[in-house]
Amino acid sequence: MTGGAGGHASTYDRVLHAIGSAIVSGALPEGHTDTVEGLTGRTGASRSIVREALRVLGALGMISAGRRVGVKVLPRATWNVLDPLVIRWRLASPxxxxxxxxxxxxxxxxxxxxxxxxxxxxxxxxxxxxxxxxxxxxxxxxxxxxxxxxxxxxxxxxxxxxxxxxxxxxxxxxxxxxxxxxxxxxxxxxxxxxxxxxxxxxxxxxxxxxxxxxxxxxxxxxxxxxxxxxxxx
CATH class of the missing domain: 1.20.120.530 (GntR ligand-binding domain-like)
Incomplete structure (x- = not known):
C-alpha cells in the first residue's frame, strides 16, 4: 500500500470492489468461508484495509464475520440490493x-x-x-x-x-x-x-x-x- 490518505483510500476502494464483485459474480459463492488472512493474500492489501472492506460488506448484508466461523458469504436474500454499490457490482457482472x-x-x-x-x-x-x-x-x-x-x-x-x-x-x-x-x-x-x-x-x-x-x-x-x-x- 502506498502512503498517505489518498493511497489508503484508493487501496480500500480497490479491495472493496474486488471482494464485492467476486461475491456478486459468484467467484466467492454463497456459503464460501474465508479468513482475513486469506483475503489479504487474495487482494494484496493490509489486514486493516481488508477489515474495513469487510465491515462495509457486512453492513450490506453480503458477509458475516466472527472469530470462530471466519468470513462467510451470505445468501442474496440478505443483501441490500438497493445500495448503489451492490447495484454497480451487479451491473458489471453476468x-x-x-x-x-x-x-x-x-x-x-x-x-x-x-x-x-x-x-x-x-x-x-x-x-x-x-x-x-x-x-x-x-x-x-x-x-x-x-x-x-x-x-x-x-x-x-x-x-x-x-x-x-x-x-x-x-x-x-x-x-x-x-x-x-x-x-x-x-x-x-x-x-x-x-x-x-x-x-x-x-x-x-x-x-x-x-x-x-x-x-x-x-x-x-x-x-x-x-x-x-x-x-x-
Whole structure:
C-alpha cells in the first residue's frame, strides 16, 4: 500500500470492489468461508484495509464475520440490493440484464406515482426548480452535464411527491440514470425527444395534471429498455 490518505483510500476502494464483485459474480459463492488472512493474500492489501472492506460488506448484508466461523458469504436474500454499490457490482457482472430489468420495474412502480403526487399541490418554487432542471437538459453539453440535470429533475419529482419512502429511493434512481448516461452507444448530446418528454413532465406538474405527468414519466422509463437495442433519436 502506498502512503498517505489518498493511497489508503484508493487501496480500500480497490479491495472493496474486488471482494464485492467476486461475491456478486459468484467467484466467492454463497456459503464460501474465508479468513482475513486469506483475503489479504487474495487482494494484496493490509489486514486493516481488508477489515474495513469487510465491515462495509457486512453492513450490506453480503458477509458475516466472527472469530470462530471466519468470513462467510451470505445468501442474496440478505443483501441490500438497493445500495448503489451492490447495484454497480451487479451491473458489471453476468447479472447485468437482470439488474437492468429490476431497476426498470422499480422505477416504473414508483416514479409515475411520484409524478402524479407531485402534481397535486406543487409549491411555486418547486415548479420553478423543476422547469429549470428540464431546461438544463436541453442546453447540456455532453453526457455528464445531461446526467446532472437528469438526476436533479428525477430527484425533484421524488421529493415533490411528499412520500418519504419514495425520496429514499433517489440513490437507486441515480444509479439507473448514471448507467444509461454512461452506455458507450449513447450520443454525446441531448436527445431531442428525451428533452421534450422531461419538459412535458415539468409542465404537467405545473398544471396539476397528475395523470399526464404519470403517463409521461412512464414513457421516459420505458424508453430505457429500448436503449439496450440502440440509441434513440
Amino acid at each position: 447479472e447485468r440484464a437482470a439488474q437492468l430489468a429490476e431497476l426498470r420495474a422499480l422505477r416504473r412502480a414508483v416514479e409515475p406515482e411520484a409524478a402524479r403526487l407531485a402534481a397535486h399541490r406543487p409549491a411555486p418554487d418547486q415548479v420553478e426548480h423543476l422547469r429549470e432542471a428540464a431546461a438544463h437538459l436541453a442546453t447540456s453539453q455532453g453526457a455528464e452535464e445531461f446526467l446532472v440535470a437528469d438526476r436533479r429533475l428525477h430527484g425533484l419529482v421524488l421529493a415533490m411527491s411528499g412520500n418519504a419512502m419514495f425520496v429514499r429511493l433517489q440513490a437507486v434512481v441515480d444509479e439507473a440514470l448514471r448507467e444509461r448516461a454512461h452506455r458507450p452507444d449513447r450520443p454525446d448530446h441531448a436527445v431531442p425527444h428525451d428533452v421534450e418528454l422531461h419538459l412535458a413532465v415539468a409542465e404537467a406538474v405545473a398544471r396539476h395534471d397528475g395523470d399526464r405527468a404519470a403517463a409521461l414519466m412512464r414513457t421516459i422509463i420505458d424508453r430505457t429498455a429500448g436503449d439496450e437495442h440502440g440509441p434513440h433519436t
